[in-house]
Amino acid sequence: MTNSIEQKIIHHVLDAIADQKLHAGTKLGEQELVGVFSCSRAQIRRALAMLTGYGVIDLIPNKGAFVSTPSERESRHVFEARRAIEATICKNTVQNAKSPEIARLRAHLVEENAVTAQTSRAEVLRLSRRFHMILAEIGQNDVLGQYLEELTLRSSLILGCYGTQRSSLCATGEHEKIVEAIEGGDADLAAALLDHHLSHLENDVDFSARRGSATALASILDVAT
Amino acid sequence: MTNSIEQKIIHHVLDAIADQKLHAGTKLGEQELVGVFSCSRAQIRRALAMLTGYGVIDLIPNKGAFVSTPSERESRHVFEARRAIEATICKNTVQNAKSPEIARLRAHLVEENAVTAQTSRAEVLRLSRRFHMILAEIGQNDVLGQYLEELTLRSSLILGCYGTQRSSLCATGEHEKIVEAIEGGDADLAAALLDHHLSHLENDVDFSARRGSATALASILDVAT
DNA sequence: CATACAAAAATTGTTCACAATCTATGTACA
DNA sequence: TGTACATAGATTGTGAACAATTTTTGTATG
Numbered sequence A, B: 001m002t003n004s005i006e007q008k009i010i011h012h013v014l015d016a017i018a019d020q021k022l023h024a025g026t027k028l029g030e031q032e033l034v035g036v037f038s039c040s041r042a043q044i045r046r047a048l049a050m051l052t053g054y055g056v057i058d059l060i061p062n063k064g065a066f067v068s069t070p071s072e073r074e075s076r077h078v079f080e081a082r083r084a085i086e087a088t089i090c091k092n093t094v095q096n097a098k099s100p101e102i103a104r105l106r107a108h109l110v111e112e113n114a115v116t117a118q119t120s121r122a123e124v125l126r127l128s129r130r131f132h133m134i135l136a137e138i139g140q141n142d143v144l145g146q147y148l149e150e151l152t153l154r155s156s157l158i159l160g161c162y163g164t165q166r167s168s169l170c171a172t173g174e175h176e177k178i179v180e181a182i183e184g185g186d187a188d189l190a191a192a193l194l195d196h197h198l199s200h201l202e203n204d205v206d207f208s209a210r211r212g213s214a215t216a217l218a219s220i221l222d223v224a225t
Numbered sequence C: 001c002a003t004a005c006a007a008a009a010a011t012t013g014t015t016c017a018c019a020a021t022c023t024a025t026g027t028a029c030a
Numbered sequence D: 001t002g003t004a005c006a007t008a009g010a011t012t013g014t015g016a017a018c019a020a021t022t023t024t025t026g027t028a029t030g
Helices: A004-018 A030-037 A041-054 A072-096 A099-113 A121-139 A142-162 A172-183 A187-203 A216-221 B004-018 B030-037 B041-054 B072-096 B099-113 B121-139 B142-162 B172-183 B187-203 B216-221
Strands: A057-060 A064-067 B057-060 B064-067
Touching: A004 A030, A004 A041, A004 A121, A004 A142, A030 A041, A041 A057, A041 B041, A072 A121, A072 A142, A072 A172, A072 A187, A072 B072, A072 B142, A099 A121, A099 A172, A121 A142, A142 B072, A142 B142, A172 A187, B004 B030, B004 B041, B004 B121, B004 B142, B030 B041, B041 B057, B072 B121, B072 B142, B072 B172, B072 B187, B099 B121, B099 B172, B121 B142, B172 B187
Parallel strands: none
Antiparallel strands: A057 A064, B057 B064
16 A cells, blocks of 8 residues: 555645645546646545545545535634634643744744735745744644644635635734743643634634625626626 | 545544554564455555544554564653643543433443442443543533544554553542542533543653564463573 | 475466446437 | 546556466485
8 A cells, every 4th residue: 555646636636725826626537637746546536535534535436536615614613623623722832832843933023024925825824824833833732733734724624715805815913922822831821812813813804795605606706797 | 535444444443442452563464354344445554544543553564464562662642641631531521421421421430330340341341441532522522522532542542552550540439539520510620630530640651661563473372481 | 414405386466358347429300 | 618428548446367486394314
């Protein structure tokens, strides 16, 4: 069970979802993927089967693989799960944050602050997401880290479907405050700020108007009925 | 991508792990599985690929599929993740627990109390695990429920490897106290009791003597070196 | 007796062709 | 015009044959 090519496929698909290049409802045709990755169909099928576990790809019998379209219910569950998991991660982060870890966080904030109007949306998304993953890495719980990776992926999908403004990207100011709390060793404050930050994210979604399941053509042509 | 047979395979493998019939390190040969489920090898391979996501099966290239042997580090992460996740689940459970839900919990406790010396170990394990899953169902967060399912599975593996006594099975008395707290509407107490309960589980493992990676033959023949 | 090497068996990985199913297009009819 | 049906095309599902790798077994040698 060779891992290299399948892992590569998985990685690329996941990255595309995180960057919102692949949006909800998109079909991932086997033939198409064979062309992109220039490999056999069997390998594509294995990769798709493995992708199931991340909760962002649905396999529908005789139809194919589709990027998941999260429901409102599911979205709320995802955000609640993030609050539960990131709270514990945050406590661990504070506990493990010595000067090298603090330096790493500060370096990341510098990157986030360097974002300009010219920066691609994908890059901004990647930075926002990365902040949370760095906290998880410093927290050192691999299981929670893996779950958070899945949840941030699903968050990208949700914000891609229902996000209202570009504030859906994590506000850098909030990240900064969290780092300060971590640096100050105040675990409770850091956790509270993080919880608040996640609430902001969740409040930015508007389930009344989903642009997720819209056909690519319809949204591109922008035809008013 | 037909789901039925693959799902059946996945379900059976997962159940066997939960019941500790399949223990850590066991190889799941493709041919062997073909014989058991009387299906084609392609379906077995798909099922194994999907099983990867549950964190209890490792796929090693050119070697095959093996039931994971959790490390000490990983085990601690699993228990910490359970505390994080079940705390939130517990709060939701208290919030959603009306009389039908309470009745369901009580009915389960009756089942657990009916356990005798003749009851099979697998059955006892299933009941213990089921209690936590019922809490998750009442809590109604599907994402957390899915994660808890994985984590209880991994817990079975851990206890199978490093568990010291049969107290590794959830003490029924503790389940009972938790239900009482839920019935009383005291979310904080229920969460605290659950956290305590999980600590008991974790304290029952002894990492110095692993019987997990022991060869099947060696443990069966019980040869003293 | 232990080790090293070589052949054989078993297991996993890969590819291909064919079957089954779904989707889309076109045509007939009310 | 619009609906229903039938055909054609495309896509997914399945199985078997073949290649590559690993594991086991057997043998020879120090």
